[in-house]
């Protein structure tokens with residue numbers, strides 16, 4: 001039985017902190033679920049860590065559906081949340097409904113995520129009415145990076161902090177089951193978390209949110225030269241993998257791999273027959 005949005009909400013009510021992680025493929029999904037991650041996000045961060053872009057903007061709905069299908073197929077317990085990509089839900093409520101329905105029907109995710117606060121609340125409301133569980137995402141919303149002029153902390157001054165409080169309230173009132181707070185000052189994130197009933201899931205929002213979300217590749221140090229301040233490298237997997245691959249290349253070049261242990265043999269009798277055939 002998969003974890004549901006109600007189970008996630010019960011975790012907040014019970015004071016249990018909620019770990020969330022991105023996953024994009026069978027390996028990341030399997031490993032994260034085995035580690036006990038209850039909620040996986042097929043994030044549009046795939047634009048950067050999987051597709052090699054500089055932002056999330058080139059990611060399409062088809063990409064998210066494809067990777068969500070893989071993550072759903074490779075897990076059995078985790079709640080899988082599919083990220084609605086850039087401009088797949090902001091042109092109109094109808095567009096949002098059709099695309100959210102496609103993501104749920106074609107991939108099997110248990111919920112979707114949209115970026116935006118007050119102005120997207122009517123869309124969230126319609127989706128929730130239609131039976132689509134929605135996670136909201138406020139603060140630094142990467143799909144608006146060009147509008148923000150970079151990946152900066154949001155809500156540091158009175159006006160923007162107030163707007164973020166309104167955004168949080170609006171998405172809760174619209175029926176979102178949880179809200180991501182990205183790059184928000186610790187105190188503001190704590191204030192929002194205390195005021196909301198729904199869980200807040202922080203990334204770069206300090207330790208007082210109901211849960212934390214991180215990008216799989218950042219946590220594992222898969223890009224050795226890149227580590228955003230809001231993440232922590234729990235492993236130096238990039239270096240480990242790099243060393244292993246270098247060893248492989250060297251062993252192949254030096255004829256040390258494969259050995260008899262990695263190979264199979266056939267009977268001399270059959271070999272002789274084959275040789276005769278080729279003569």
Ligand code: KIV
Nearest residue numbers: 022043044045180213
């Ligand atoms: O796409 C993503 O990975 C995200 C998280 C950073 C919240 O939106």
